[in-house]
Amino acid sequence: MKITICDDSIMDLLKIEKLLLKYKSLNPDKDFELEKFSDPSRLYQKISEGKLTDIYILDMLMPRQTGIDLGNLIRTSGNENVIIYITASDDYALDAYGVHAVRYLLKPVDEYKLFEALDYALSYTQVKTESMYLLKTKNGLLQTPYSKIEYIENVNRKQEVHLSNGEVIKSLFIRKSFEEETREAGKRKNFLQTHKSYLVNLDYVKQMTPDSVIMESGKRLPVSRAKAARVKREYLLFVSGKYK
Numbered sequence: 001m002k003i004t005i006c007d008d009s010i011m012d013l014l015k016i017e018k019l020l021l022k023y024k025s026l027n028p029d030k031d032f033e034l035e036k037f038s039d040p041s042r043l044y045q046k047i048s049e050g051k052l053t054d055i056y057i058l059d060m061l062m063p064r065q066t067g068i069d070l071g072n073l074i075r076t077s078g079n080e081n082v083i084i085y086i087t088a089s090d091d092y093a094l095d096a097y098g099v100h101a102v103r104y105l106l107k108p109v110d111e112y113k114l115f116e117a118l119d120y121a122l123s124y125t126q127v128k129t130e131s132m133y134l135l136k137t138k139n140g141l142l143q144t145p146y147s148k149i150e151y152i153e154n155v156n157r158k159q160e161v162h163l164s165n166g167e168v169i170k171s172l173f174i175r176k177s178f179e180e181e182t183r184e185a186g187k188r189k190n191f192l193q194t195h196k197s198y199l200v201n202l203d204y205v206k207q208m209t210p211d212s213v214i215m216e217s218g219k220r221l222p223v224s225r226a227k228a229a230r231v232k233r234e235y236l237l238f239v240s241g242k243y244k
Helices: 011-024 038-049 069-075 095-099 112-131 228-243
Strands: 001-008 033-037 054-061 082-085 101-107 133-136 139-145 149-155 158-163 166-174 191-195 200-201 203-209 212-217 218-221
Touching: 001 011, 001 038, 011 033, 033 038, 033 203, 054 069, 054 112, 069 082, 069 095, 069 133, 095 191, 101 112, 133 158, 139 203, 166 191, 191 228, 200 218, 203 228
Parallel strands: 001 033, 001 054, 054 082, 082 101, 133 166
Antiparallel strands: 133 139, 149 158, 149 200, 158 166, 191 200, 203 212, 212 218
16 A cells, blocks of 8 residues: 655645655555656656556645646546545635545645545545455345455355454355355465354464364364365465565
8 A cells, every 4th residue: 555645845745644654654454656746747747557556635826737637647547546635825726626636625634534534545545445245135245355355155055255353244045155255365375264154364364273273253163084185284374474
């Protein structure tokens, strides 16, 4: 994840950078790199070359290329990038709306408002880029980020998707086998079937025993005798690959 700041005022640029570094220290799970530009022409050239960033924090009023000029160029290059405008005047809010900016903040920037904007921008970017698990429920087709799934269980011919926050999402009655219904999830390197009725996200496994895996939530899930050797091997490979 990369965040680009562009402001022709060096003082304002450094203030925003300082706030972003503070935000990062307060949210160690939010990992991102920073890139700074005091010359909007340099950033304009980089965007023109197709070198885009996930999130842009742009001053609105700058010489040669304005924040709106940059925003329009970003939008012609892609629609997934998040734009936050910072300006000394609220006269251009409608222009910011035209390039689908997510926030329009006035200088001097309020720390709380910037942090809220960053929360939204990072969440939006993650949802846009992250793969989703599709589940047919009584409320329709539901999309769930794979990263939020702790494990999937087959209960009475229904999938129960257990999320890291404790929520459980239940599917409609499944007509195919559990393996077939969860095939797309099972293709991912961090998902492993430990039992005929359990598909586990290895990112949430805290401990492994000969006949079970203990999850971060404290739940103990079974490992079938037939799958025990493979589960142990795959788990060790996963852990060694993650921390090498």
